[in-house]
Amino acid sequence: MSETDGVWQHCTNSAIRRAARQLGQLYDDLVEPSGLKGTQFSLMSQIALAGKDGTPLKPLAEGLVMDLSALGHTLKPLTRDGLVELIPDARDGRVKRARLTPLGAQKQEEALALWHDAQGRFDAVFGAERSAEMRSLLGLISTPDFAKAFRAAKQKSDD
Amino acid sequence: MSETDGVWQHCTNSAIRRAARQLGQLYDDLVEPSGLKGTQFSLMSQIALAGKDGTPLKPLAEGLVMDLSALGHTLKPLTRDGLVELIPDARDGRVKRARLTPLGAQKQEEALALWHDAQGRFDAVFGAERSAEMRSLLGLISTPDFAKAFRAAKQKSDD
DNA sequence: CCGATATAGTGGCATATACCACTAAATTCA
DNA sequence: TGAATTTAGTGGTATATGCCACTATATCGG
Numbered sequence: 075m076s077e078t079d080g081v082w083q084h085c086t087n088s089a090i091r092r093a094a095r096q097l098g099q100l101y102d103d104l105v106e107p108s109g110l111k112g113t114q115f116s117l118m119s120q121i122a123l124a125g126k127d128g129t130p131l132k133p134l135a136e137g138l139v140m141d142l143s144a145l146g147h148t149l150k151p152l153t154r155d156g157l158v159e160l161i162p163d164a165r166d167g168r169v170k171r172a173r174l175t176p177l178g179a180q181k182q183e184e185a186l187a188l189w190h191d192a193q194g195r196f197d198a199v200f201g202a203e204r205s206a207e208m209r210s211l212l213g214l215i216s217t218p219d220f221a222k223a224f225r226a227a228k229q230k231s232d233d
Numbered sequence: 234m235s236e237t238d239g240v241w242q243h244c245t246n247s248a249i250r251r252a253a254r255q256l257g258q259l260y261d262d263l264v265e266p267s268g269l270k271g272t273q274f275s276l277m278s279q280i281a282l283a284g285k286d287g288t289p290l291k292p293l294a295e296g297l298v299m300d301l302s303a304l305g306h307t308l309k310p311l312t313r314d315g316l317v318e319l320i321p322d323a324r325d326g327r328v329k330r331a332r333l334t335p336l337g338a339q340k341q342e343e344a345l346a347l348w349h350d351a352q353g354r355f356d357a358v359f360g361a362e363r364s365a366e367m368r369s370l371l372g373l374i375s376t377p378d379f380a381k382a383f384r385a386a387k388q389k390s391d392d
Numbered sequence: 393c394c395g396a397t398a399t400a401g402t403g404g405c406a407t408a409t410a411c412c413a414c415t416a417a418a419t420t421c422a
Numbered sequence: 423t424g425a426a427t428t429t430a431g432t433g434g435t436a437t438a439t440g441c442c443a444c445t446a447t448a449t450c451g452g
Binding site: 079080081082083084085086087088089090091092093094095096097098099100101103112113116119120123137138139140189192193194195196198199200204205208209211212213214215216220221223224225227228 | 238239240241242243244245246247248249250251252253254255256257258259260262271272275278279282296297298299348351352353354355357358359363364367368370371372373374375379380382383384386387
């Protein structure tokens with residue numbers, strides 16, 4: 075077996091994690107001057123979409139395909155640094171809404187320019203067409219329907 | 234903006250992380266009866282490829298596109314549980330070689346059957362063709378050449 | 393051979409992310 | 423209405439993963 079063989083050639087799960095590490099590295103390096111990690115920038119950008127009313131954590135976590143408690147933990151450094159704030163919901167006492175602080179909004183915009191560079195490079199190297207196709211496929215994998223189908227599936231037994 | 238909008242539709246980095254979380258969940262659920270996480274199984278499988286001489290950590294980390302220290306940390310629970318052992322290299326006093334213990338090899342084989350189910354389901358739901366294509370693209374993203382090209386690239390400036 | 397440099401790993405610290413147990417608040421239903 | 427159940431978040435613990443500083447060993451230049 076050649077030195078370049080690896081389990082990632084057969085396992086989609088390890089392949090995707092490996093690529094995520096690489097891409098995380100590449101994006102982080104470019105976004106770093108803003109002081110944000112790529113993950114933090116993504117999270118803040120998603121929160122920014124909710125505007126000044128913010129968004130409850132539960133649907134935010136669902137959209138991100140992330141465990142609710144994991145989201146809570148990830149939010150910690152951001153609230154600590156005053157970039158995100160959690161405000162109580164007026165209707166439902168259980169709910170907290172995440173929104174960017176003015177400082178957070180400013181940071182996010184700053185990082186946005188850096189991110190744009192990264193995404194531009196990715197498209198340039200990978201091909202904008204394939205890039206969009208890739209995101210589409212990754213989006214498909216991330217749907218609840220895909221998870222449902224996966225869990226319901228039986229392994230192939232025909233051959 | 235619709236509730237289903239997200240940054241992952243525009244950002245390949247967040248899209249890949251999101252999909253990795255989903256897939257990690259799905260694979261983990263199936264591999265869990267072996268007592269291994271998907272990441273641990275992947276790592277052990279890669280180590281298994283090296284046979285009884287084991288493999289030095291540095292090239293292992295490089296193959297996995299992982300930081301050397303991160304690999305060291307990830308190995309901790311596995312060595313603690315007696316699944317992997319680090320043996321000194323005969324030629325180079327700095328080098329340690331990772332290899333599976335007999336127990337580790339047994340666990341890995343046990344998990345292999347479970348993993349096979351998971352991979353089979355993925356192929357069934359996603360399509361074996363697209364699955365292979367996806368792994369190929371993910372593999373491309375994970376190459377040193379891709380990283381080099383990315384870092385060397387300039388953002389598009391045409392518009 | 394010796395000192396300068398490069399290489400492999402380790403350990404500390406920080407973030408990312410999951411599971412579980414627990415609290416509080418809302419909803420259901422008898 | 424009041425008890426049972428469901429739902430949203432929190433905090434603890436564990437693994438995953440990166441950066442930095444440090445140690446030990448190897449290699450290189452003179």
